[in-house]
Amino acid sequence: MRLTFDDDVEAFRAEFAAFLEANLPTEAEAAERSRSTGHLPEWARRWQRLQFDTGWLLPGNPPEFGGRNATVVQQFVHLQELSRRRIFHSFNPQGVGIIAASLLSFGTEEQKHRWAVPILRAEITAALGMSEPGAGSDLASLRTRAVLDGDHFIVNGQKVWTSGAHDADVLLTFVRTDPDAPKHKGISVLLIPTSTPGVTRRPFAAFTGPEDKDFNEVFFEDVRVPAENLVGPLNQGWRVANGSLGHERTLMWLGDAERMGDLLRDFHPSTPLDKDWYATLVMDRQALNLLGSAALARAARGDTDVPALSVLKVLGSEASQKALERALEAAGPDGLTHPTTTAPYYHMSYDDAFASWFHRYARSFGGTIAGGTSEIQRTIIAERLLGLPRR
Amino acid sequence: MLFEFDPDQRLWQDTVRDAVAKECPPALVRSVVDGGADPAPLWRTYNGLGWTELTDPTEAVELGIVLEELGRAVDPTPYLATMTQFAPLARAGTWAGQSGAAAFGGVNARRDQEGWVLEGTARHVLDGDRADSLAVVTREGVFVVPAEEATAVRTSVFDPLLHVADVTFAGVRVTDDARGTADPERARHLALAGLALTMVGACRRILDLTLEHVRTRRQFDALIGSFQAVQHKAVDMHVAIERARALAYFAMMTIAADDPRRRMAASMAKAAAGECQALVFRHGVQLFGAMGTTWENDLQFALKRAKAGELLLGGAAEHRALIAEECHATDL
Numbered sequence: 001m002r003l004t005f006d007d008d009v010e011a012f013r014a015e016f017a018a019f020l021e022a023n024l025p026t027e028a029e030a031a032e033r034s035r036s037t038g039h040l041p042e043w044a045r046r047w048q049r050l051q052f053d054t055g056w057l058l059p060g061n062p063p064e065f066g067g068r069n070a071t072v073v074q075q076f077v078h079l080q081e082l083s084r085r086r087i088f089h090s091f092n093p094q095g096v097g098i099i100a101a102s103l104l105s106f107g108t109e110e111q112k113h114r115w116a117v118p119i120l121r122a123e124i125t126a127a128l129g130m131s132e133p134g135a136g137s138d139l140a141s142l143r144t145r146a147v148l149d150g151d152h153f154i155v156n157g158q159k160v161w162t163s164g165a166h167d168a169d170v171l172l173t174f175v176r177t178d179p180d181a182p183k184h185k186g187i188s189v190l191l192i193p194t195s196t197p198g199v200t201r202r203p204f205a206a207f208t209g210p211e212d213k214d215f216n217e218v219f220f221e222d223v224r225v226p227a228e229n230l231v232g233p234l235n236q237g238w239r240v241a242n243g244s245l246g247h248e249r250t251l252m253w254l255g256d257a258e259r260m261g262d263l264l265r266d267f268h269p270s271t272p273l274d275k276d277w278y279a280t281l282v283m284d285r286q287a288l289n290l291l292g293s294a295a296l297a298r299a300a301r302g303d304t305d306v307p308a309l310s311v312l313k314v315l316g317s318e319a320s321q322k323a324l325e326r327a328l329e330a331a332g333p334d335g336l337t338h339p340t341t342t343a344p345y346y347h348m349s350y351d352d353a354f355a356s357w358f359h360r361y362a363r364s365f366g367g368t369i370a371g372g373t374s375e376i377q378r379t380i381i382a383e384r385l386l387g388l389p390r391r
Numbered sequence: 392m393l394f395e396f397d398p399d400q401r402l403w404q405d406t407v408r409d410a411v412a413k414e415c416p417p418a419l420v421r422s423v424v425d426g427g428a429d430p431a432p433l434w435r436t437y438n439g440l441g442w443t444e445l446t447d448p449t450e451a452v453e454l455g456i457v458l459e460e461l462g463r464a465v466d467p468t469p470y471l472a473t474m475t476q477f478a479p480l481a482r483a484g485t486w487a488g489q490s491g492a493a494a495f496g497g498v499n500a501r502r503d504q505e506g507w508v509l510e511g512t513a514r515h516v517l518d519g520d521r522a523d524s525l526a527v528v529t530r531e532g533v534f535v536v537p538a539e540e541a542t543a544v545r546t547s548v549f550d551p552l553l554h555v556a557d558v559t560f561a562g563v564r565v566t567d568d569a570r571g572t573a574d575p576e577r578a579r580h581l582a583l584a585g586l587a588l589t590m591v592g593a594c595r596r597i598l599d600l601t602l603e604h605v606r607t608r609r610q611f612d613a614l615i616g617s618f619q620a621v622q623h624k625a626v627d628m629h630v631a632i633e634r635a636r637a638l639a640y641f642a643m644m645t646i647a648a649d650d651p652r653r654r655m656a657a658s659m660a661k662a663a664a665g666e667c668q669a670l671v672f673r674h675g676v677q678l679f680g681a682m683g684t685t686w687e688n689d690l691q692f693a694l695k696r697a698k699a700g701e702l703l704l705g706g707a708a709e710h711r712a713l714i715a716e717e718c719h720a721t722d723l
Contacts, residue, residue: 286637290394290638293394311629387602
């Protein structure tokens, strides 16, 4: 156990901090706000491309994919430096964090250069088509159908909760290619450009406000997708799904730690009761950082302990949600004001990060619902970590 | 920071765990409670294993590993009081093989021509009735005195394995040599983190026993551990333990490194252990059903050790108040 990083890691941190110091877009340059997770204003594209070209976008990647072959620990301090300054390295997080990463793991060389590199260089943006009206937590029951017809797949069906799809150029879409196989064994993954005839995207608003449109319904009606857009082997999509989310899992807890860190700075307790929960927040954040860094040490040895990452997700998402609930309620009638800001303006963050207390609290449910609900995580922990019997 | 045991610490944990399983099994603990067996031979075993030599602050994590395992076994010896309360106040190398306890308050020291006179009663002293030596914290310094100089009255408490006593010093004469230079504030950090790890260990025992129960108990033609209502409570116990354990070892790390965050970290450890025991006690008994409420079930020992820990050295709410005061001064 150790409280400090090695000198080479600190040198890496300093080098990145110097890069940020010299290259961060100014507030004036970043005036145009990103309207969804699939939308990149021109300045955000330039910012992401600069990081790609200098190997700072995803430092763990090789240079041809926007990195510098950094170690897991170096990747961690990279994210720490971004989070400390409330800087998003990409405003298309699912494109960079999940879709490009999946393509680099499961795609062909041709797909990596045709799709992953443009996503990473912010030439195009991507959205993730997994959930369906009838397939949420039970994702493997998805029914969007793809039938091979010569050198094309014909896709019919519907996705929902597809964040940023209305602004995205391509969808990484999970489809059923073998309806007769057991449900986990008949799924494949297709890259579907959103400009393809038969693709209809319908953004809809979240409960935070009628203008807050990131979610989409996406309809596919006889959509012809070239067979070369198949990612990974036919009917092996479930492996890609687990891999896609796996990419995010090792460092996903950092998002919650970041939200808690933001809240520690944004909220100033005055009553004894507020101070009491503030102390809980301090402890939750510290525990999450400690357990997260232990997970990181395991990952550095090549050991991904999925149920232990579920522990981090439950702890982090629920603790930050509870803390935001308290922050909202502590505000009293001032907390009614919406929209408003509850923190200084951070031009390199999504506006969510400093929106009204209600907005911030409401958004915390993304943490406990998306990427496997808290209930699903608990079942994973119970069965795979605590060894309790399955139903 | 990388928060993970290094290979030596993992090996130490395995060694300690094996030794505790062999030397302090549930049957022995039961025999102390129901048969009046003397835990003194077990104390000598710990001495023989070298566990009482872990007094250098740099070994705080290693000491923590022993404390967690002993908490899990519900150790009947004065190890916790000796190592985390007495030792940090006493001069190193002066008490080899002996047990000790600490009187943190209630005693005054008065100087006269011949030396010092100790006067007053320290309440709720852990192992105050059976320690060989007592470290007495006064405003004039810390005095280490042979236990026979004071009068200890053991209190009857709900944890049948715990020794708690009121210790009275009725004009006890000590020379100036007995006055040490230990900083009681710093000593208290180890006491807090040590008690926290003991509680974490006890909570792990509660979870272990509970899991064993729900994996084997059948109702409605199913193992009850397959019911989500049961599974999710068990998971909440696990998460609370992981959280408390992380903060407790973090406190031990700051003590080992003499890191300025140690004060804050010690309070976080104790507060988290307190929150953990509340949830683990509640869910543990609940999941066990009526079977968890009998005297013959060993679950009771771990439950009581965990709960008793919350009542000593300040509870979770008190430490949260300290954290709220400190957190702006401490950059975590």
